[in-house]
Amino acid sequence: MKSMLGSIVSLGICVALAGCAAQDPQQALDQAHAEYQGIVNDPQVQRSAPKDVVRAGEALERAQRFADYLGGAEDAIHYAYLSQRYSQIARHHSEQLLNQERASRLGLERERLRQLLQEARLLDAQQGRWLDDQMLSLAAAETDRGLVVTLGDVLFKTESAELEASANRTLLKLVAFLQLNPQRKVRVEGYSDNSGDATENLLLSRARARSVSRTLTDLGIDTARIEVVGYGERFPVAENASVRGRALNRRVEIVLSDEQGELGPIR
Template sequence: MKKITLLPVAFAMSVMFAACSSTPTTTSQLEQARSDFSAAQGNPSVASNAPLEFKAASDALDRANAAAAKKDSLDEIDKLAYIAKQKIATAQEAAKAKQAESDVANAARQRDEIRLEARTAEANQARASADRARTQAEQAKADADAARMQAEAAANSARDEQSKNAALQQQLADLQAKQTDRGIVITLNDVLFNVDRAELSAEGMRTAQKVADVLMQEPQSVVLVEGFTDSTGTSSHNLELSQRRAESVRAALSGLGVPPGKIATRGYGEAYPVASNADAGSRQLNRRVEIVLSQNGAPIANRR
């Protein structure tokens, strides 16, 4: 509201009367009223918060000043001055009340703003907590999915390994392999070679393929191919034949994909017989090639 600035008419009139007559009459009550009015006029809150009351106070003071200018009786002047003082006081109190109401309203508004800010902060914090919880839940789900996938992969790997081991054991069983303190021993009988020759027969090559399949599944194993004969013939011939048969098996395995660097050979001739050599059946058992597979890459012990 626009500030109302009032110049008491009494002052203007007193100036006019001063120019044409003697000094107007005044009293302490009137002086006090003028002082109170001046103080109220200097307070912007009075004019803005109590404009009607301030206008009534100004009019009352004008009437008191007019009475003084006309040199009315002191009682009349004091009465009008008293009324002016009361209206001035009323304007001041009304202004204070309005200001108090405004202050209360401002305080309430500020309180509401603070509460709103607090609720907003709480909502933001709750939203942030929810976001963190959602992120943690998503991470936990991702971790669980990863763990499940790892477990499934491990289970699949274990099943594959079990299947591989089962297949390997079946292959070894088909080859009538035996577990010894030197390693796994696969025996190739004499019938897999032509008579008194080192070359593998067609059946011998099929058996070599089976052995190669086993060796390819055991990349850590080293292989020793040992050749043996019966006691028929000279010792030198038997030793040379046993070595050639061992070399023939080595060449066949190498040709089937087994790295040649992991295959060693040794011919023993008629040494280390497994039968008496007293009859044809016993001698056939002694004519053999033994393939020794080490366990976990360990070196193969010498024969005792």
């Protein structure tokens, strides 16, 4: 039995050695070099698996040195293979870290929404004089387009459509108002200043309006009750010549329908 097992192991080693001998050292080096360049040029891999990147580089250097020696082909192939494996391991570790970071962000976002919903339920429990109080606390302005709630630029991250936590209270009040008035609808309108590229400003204004709309739907408002539009640089409320004026123009306006659910015409 032992003799048979020894024969099988010996045969396996012979096959492996024959395979290595049959491989072209330059081809192995080229493959290892291509793999290594891929991870070296990827900042995410460099950040998440620096030790594996270093090991891949060291193994590649050894492979190159052995390739320059007469009779060093087998060692060159061996270290080229090790370099490739370290490169692949580095990329795998990078992907693992990315997935963990995505899961962490999703977890934080779910927790944020859970807290928002909890606050919304607490607020909804206080329905006594809610309607009048909410309209006052929302600071809704009466305009020719109807009641308008304005979210200023400070409620968004700089040059981003991501809402700051400070916007939650206003949106929770709006959600509570809409829950108490199920016939009402809203139009979420995004605006920008005139700094930079007009097309990018238009896209950012739409993205901010969509971000507000998504938060409203996440908190239970039916999407059928929400319209979204971005106006970009159009319809400024202040002069764009000053810092304060531009900040006022970077805003999201939430237009409320009348009690019958009729929204005014789009601008």
